[in-house]
Amino acid sequence: MIKYPELKENFTIGITAPSSGIEDELHYFVDEIKERFRNQAKLVFGKTTFNQHKAKSADAVTRANELNQLFQNDEIDIIIPPWGGELAIEVLDKIDYENLPTKWILGYSDISLIMLAITLKTGIATAHGTNIVDLRGKYSDDTTEMWRDVLSLGTGDEIVQHSSKGFQSTWNHEIVSDYIFNFDRKTEWKSIDQKSVEIEGRLLGGCIDVIHHLVGTPYGDVKHFQKEYISNEPIIWYLENADASPTDFRRMLLQMKYAGWFENCSGILFGRTPVMEDVEGYSVEDVYHDIFKELEVPVIYDVDCGHLPPQNTFVNGAYGIVEYSDGKGKVTQRFT
Structure with missing residues (x-):
């Protein structure tokens, strides 16, 4: 059976970059992310989030270790990378699949490679949708904002989404x-x-x-x-x-x-x-x-x-x- 995480109230988001991080000239995105979630969720930033060099945020071992640590951190309720990138494939053989807890990871683009691998190998549900950088606005459009409702479902529940306008x-x-x-x-x-x-x-x-x-x-x-x-x-x-x-x-x-x-x-x-x-x-x-x-x-x-x-x-x-x-x-x- 599929194992579904459930996003509780007062959740903590772990932000890590298993593919690309945020380059120096765009670090103001982080301030905007912090402001958006100031009264909504606690944020824990991994070091890889702030780095980008030669098409990746860090070497593969560093990226995988940080991702594994956030999965194992009981204080982290959901992992949302800043965005995708190019070389997430380098961490696939370094993820601790056998010991992954049932915890959400949300993202798309290059991150979808990691998420599909997790679901196929472990049966843990993963969520294809927005990234954290695209949640930095004053609010989200109706379609994007549904991520919270979807990931807050309990096992046995259902939810409906519609095409955007x-x-x-x-x-x-x-x-x-x-x-x-x-x-x-x-x-x-x-x-x-x-x-x-x-x-x-x-x-x-x-x-x-x-x-x-x-x-x-x-x-x-x-x-x-x-x-x-x-x-x-x-x-x-x-x-x-x-x-x-x-x-x-x-x-x-x-x-x-x-x-x-x-x-x-x-x-x-x-x-x-x-x-x-x-x-x-x-x-x-x-x-x-x-x-x-x-x-x-x-x-x-x-x-x-x-x-x-x-x-x-x-x-x-x-x-x-x-x-x-x-x-x-x-x-x-x-x-x-």
Whole structure:
């Protein structure tokens, strides 16, 4: 069975950078984070949070040790890294999986690699959603703010999230709103055939740019997870593409398919992607159509997930019911 952490009131957030830390010129983000949570939660900052050199916050051992320490610290209720990065993969073999307590870790991008590995190896639910840097505003938009409600659920409870009203199509850390983002486009979820869709199954996923590297490793044994923790229930994969070209994206999906990751898959959700270019006319939407034809399962895309915020909070391991109709979506998650 899946083991669900539960976020209690008066929680303490542990902030560490198992991938990239915050570079010197952006350390003012930390002051803004402290101000945002001043009357809401206690913050404990790991040293890696404040460092960034050669595409990482520190060497792999230092990053892994700090992450393990925050997991083992009974005073820490949830771990939220500042953001993603590039080289979280270096810490995968140094995480103390056998002794991990049932504690939330929340994030996305490169952090999704660590979270998916934890869930697959231990059956502990992890949460794909916002990072701590994007929670530094005076308040959060309605979609982002749902992270608290989702992670406060008890085992056996359920919660509903809806598609957002608008999203941010480009990033500019120098120009922020009171809720950090600048929503300039109307949100519209889509399905391949534009028909209404309802999918049920266990949620798994993350940023495909990095999680496809788990294929064939001890940290990506999906078949073992299916047998050991979810009694071979179907899986709903949620995947987002940060910057892979359409042909790279296609290769990643095929690698997952060949490895059996899509066996007993009930559907795929693709997050909005900033990748707009095609390769000799082959586009990201062509990738969606190809996987739809091959797997013959529902495919919904441009969902609230990934690098064009806001994001729904998707819990790896939770039982999900995803409903799509007329450009809007609804996600029900049950902690069973």
